[in-house]
Amino acid sequence: MPFVAVIKKELFSVLRDRTIIISILIQFFIASFSSGLLLGVLSLYDADTILRYSGDSIRIGIVGSMDDPLPALMRERGVNVLSYPNLGSAQAAFYSGEVLAFFDTPRNANGLTELKLYLPDQDTVSSLIRMVLQEPLKQYENFLREKNGIEVRYTNLHGKPATSFEFVYSVLIPMLMFFPAFVAGSMSIDMITEEIENKTLQTLLSAPLTISRMIGAKITSAVILAVVQCIMWLALLHANGTVIQNKFLILLLSLIIAGIASTSAATVAAFLQDRERSQFIYSLTLLAGVGISTILKASPITTISRLAIGDAYTNIWNVLIYAGGFAVLYWILLRVSQRLIN
Numbered sequence: 001m002p003f004v005a006v007i008k009k010e011l012f013s014v015l016r017d018r019t020i021i022i023s024i025l026i027q028f029f030i031a032s033f034s035s036g037l038l039l040g041v042l043s044l045y046d047a048d049t050i051l052r053y054s055g056d057s058i059r060i061g062i063v064g065s066m067d068d069p070l071p072a073l074m075r076e077r078g079v080n081v082l083s084y085p086n087l088g089s090a091q092a093a094f095y096s097g098e099v100l101a102f103f104d105t106p107r108n109a110n111g112l113t114e115l116k117l118y119l120p121d122q123d124t125v126s127s128l129i130r131m132v133l134q135e136p137l138k139q140y141e142n143f144l145r146e147k148n149g150i151e152v153r154y155t156n157l158h159g160k161p162a163t164s165f166e167f168v169y170s171v172l173i174p175m176l177m178f179f180p181a182f183v184a185g186s187m188s189i190d191m192i193t194e195e196i197e198n199k200t201l202q203t204l205l206s207a208p209l210t211i212s213r214m215i216g217a218k219i220t221s222a223v224i225l226a227v228v229q230c231i232m233w234l235a236l237l238h239a240n241g242t243v244i245q246n247k248f249l250i251l252l253l254s255l256i257i258a259g260i261a262s263t264s265a266a267t268v269a270a271f272l273q274d275r276e277r278s279q280f281i282y283s284l285t286l287l288a289g290v291g292i293s294t295i296l297k298a299s300p301i302t303t304i305s306r307l308a309i310g311d312a313y314t315n316i317w318n319v320l321i322y323a324g325g326f327a328v329l330y331w332i333l334l335r336v337s338q339r340l341i342n
Contacts, residue, residue, distance in 0.1 A: 061102030
């Protein structure tokens with residue numbers, strides 16, 4: 001069938017496109033080493049990772065007695081704690097660089113503990129110190145509550161730290177599932193404009209193949225390649241120990257988004273009939289679409305994250321909403337594609 005022949009032709013042509021191959025290899029690297037990349041990224045903002053490698057270099061001063069539980073709690077986190085008899089000596093150590101920050105813990109008239117944390121001007125160092133001290137301060141707060149007879153019950157949550165959970169399901173999985181769709185859109189533009197620039201469009205249409213079926217075949221080949229990549233990335237993530245729920249719905253949503261991206265790109269290419277301008281407009285449209293969908297809280301990134309974690313309120317109907325948008329865009333493409341034969 002001519003339709004299948006066009007699909008085969010475009011899929012085999014991908015092997016000769018170095019840009020597409022490089023993008024696939026980059027995604028393959030990310031999916032294959034997701035565990036290692038996760039550790040590397042989390043080392044930028046996860047306190048536990050930082051403390052494992054540089055805890056001794058984080059020196060925090062404290063004014064007052066070391067018998068207070070706060071110094072012990074900070075030491076448990078790997079922080080190097082230094083004691084000073086008064087506020088003046090702590091300030092002198094702070095300005096001389098002996099400590100990166102220091103606590104002053106005066107008690108007010110009611111006997112309540114007040115914590116005053118003095119931080120350096122550098123935003124990076126200050127942020128690092130706040131992240132490292134977050135857990136000891138929570139534990140110290142609980143200690144003070146119990147000391148004053150205030151009982152607070154917390155739900156015992158099990159699993160990975162919130163930082164790794166957020167990164168995996170809000171960044172890594174959506175990126176791997178949607179990046180092939182964005183590449184598919186770029187491929188659709190190249191497939192259509194290549195026929196126009198090489199003046200082979202009329203020759204192709206001389207076969208028993210309508211313009212709509214020809215464009216449909218090119219979009220299908222791009223979507224097939226995107227879905228194959230998504231299947232590979234899901235398998236590699238699973239091999240890396242990442243638990244992903246609703247894999248079928250995730251693949252379905254990835255397929256629909258690839259179809260939307262390819263159809264939008266093909267529409268732009270059919271209208272402009274120029275590769276460079278089409279790629280530029282497609283890139284701007286893609287950025288605008290992602291931004292608008294995020295503002296309207298109808299982002300497919302959010303949907304795929306919720307599907308991956310098994311959100312009870314996210315199901316197939318949340319996916320089929322995008323299928324409706326895909327149908328509308330394809331109808332528009334069929335009307336615009338008539339420009340190619342006029």
